[in-house]
Amino acid sequence: MSPQYWEDVKIGARRELGDYVFTEEEIIRFGRKYDPQPFHIDPKAAKDSLFGGLIASGWHTAAVWMKLVVADRARGDGEPQELRAGVSPGFEDMQWLKPVRPGVRLFFSTEVTAKRELGSRPEFGLVYTRNEARLQSGEVVFRFTGKGFVQRRPKS
Amino acid sequence: MSARLHFEDFAIGRKFDCGPYCVTREEILEFAREFDPQPHHLDEEAAKRSMLGGLAASGWHVCAMTMRMFADSLLPLAEARGGIGAPEARWIKPVRPGDVLRVEAEVVSLKPSRTKPIGFVTFSCKVLNQREQAALIVMTPIIARREAP
Numbered sequence: 560m561s562p563q564y565w566e567d568v569k570i571g572a573r574r575e576l577g578d579y580v581f582t583e584e585e586i587i588r589f590g591r592k593y594d595p596q597p598f599h600i601d602p603k604a605a606k607d608s609l610f611g612g613l614i615a616s617g618w619h620t621a622a623v624w625m626k627l628v629v630a631d632r633a634r635g636d637g638e639p640q641e642l643r644a645g646v647s648p649g650f651e652d653m654q655w656l657k658p659v660r661p662g663v664r665l666f667f668s669t670e671v672t673a674k675r676e677l678g679s680r681p682e683f684g685l686v687y688t689r690n691e692a693r694l695q696s697g698e699v700v701f702r703f704t705g706k707g708f709v710q711r712r713p714k715s
Numbered sequence: 716m717s718a719r720l721h722f723e724d725f726a727i728g729r730k731f732d733c734g735p736y737c738v739t740r741e742e743i744l745e746f747a748r749e750f751d752p753q754p755h756h757l758d759e760e761a762a763k764r765s766m767l768g769g770l771a772a773s774g775w776h777v778c779a780m781t782m783r784m785f786a787d788s789l790l791p792l793a794e795a796r797g798g799i800g801a802p803e804a805r806w807i808k809p810v811r812p813g814d815v816l817r818v819e820a821e822v823v824s825l826k827p828s829r830t831k832p833i834g835f836v837t838f839s840c841k842v843l844n845q846r847e848q849a850a851l852i853v854m855t856p857i858i859a860r861r862e863a864p
Contacts, residue, residue, distance in 0.1 A: 571828045578750075592779075592783070593780065594779070595783070595786055596786060598797065608796070609797065609858070616782065617798060619779075621778070622746075622776075622779065625775050629751060645765070646767060646774070647774060650801075651803050653800045653802070708766065
């Protein structure tokens with residue numbers, strides 16, 4: 560399969576991006592660098608916090624979602640699942656619903672929910688995605704609506 | 716008790732300055748290798764051909780840097796208890812090696828909890844580069860403690 564154009568992207572198309580376990584070490588490493596609140600960097604102080612223990616920064620969870628998306632595009636199923644993807648203009652409705660604790664396995668997914676043409680950039684279209692991380696039980700712990708530019712099929 | 720800001724101390728329109736943050740090529744590459752290994756975040760030539768027009772930080776990296784400025788400058792002032800998400804974010808300009816970022820965080824909404832002694836304070840964080848161009852605007856609600864009755 561060759562890389563998909565915006566025209567090829569189907570609403571409802573869903574990818575399971577794989578699972579991921581955050582370790583205490585990487586939660587603390589990310590927290591020290593980007594989000595040094597006690598409950599992200601200090602297991603003892605985290606016990607006394609609202610969260611009752613060490614948890615990952617919500618931005619760390621978002622970054623891992625991105626990591627799994629890039630890995631999924633590169634993996635394909637024998638064939639590259641590559642989109643002719645550009646960059647993203649932003650996102651909406653990011654919710655950190657439940658704390659992400661070390662050692663817990665999260666399952667990430669992305670699903671196309673809508674497409675939009677762009678008056679200002681006719682060579683690209685916009686694709687909206689619903690993105691989630693769930694526990695084994697199915698409970699959603701992280702969610703947001705993504706937006707991405709994808710190349711339009713050149714007019715011949 | 717401390718004189719730190721409680722939910723009641725925040726007023727809509729109040730602004731806080733956070734930062735600065737100096738963006739290095741090494742850090743852009745390090746973050747991209749771990750979390751966003753797309754060519755336009757890793758390779759100068761590929762980045763030139765992309766929509767970014769040159770090497771630029773992952774948007775998630777810009778969010779993370781913004782969080783760091785917010786955590787260093789604003790959170791120590793407040794009786795804050797973490798965030799709950801980001802209702803909206805717009806990546807407006809690429810962030811490049813050598814950029815120096817700062818954040819203007821403005822209170823845009825206040826919502827007390829009905830059941831707990833806390834409230835939600837939402838900031839609109841405008842991330843500006845050294846040319847005063849907005850690179851990112853992100854909404855970030857935080858949990859703030861209410862004053863003891």
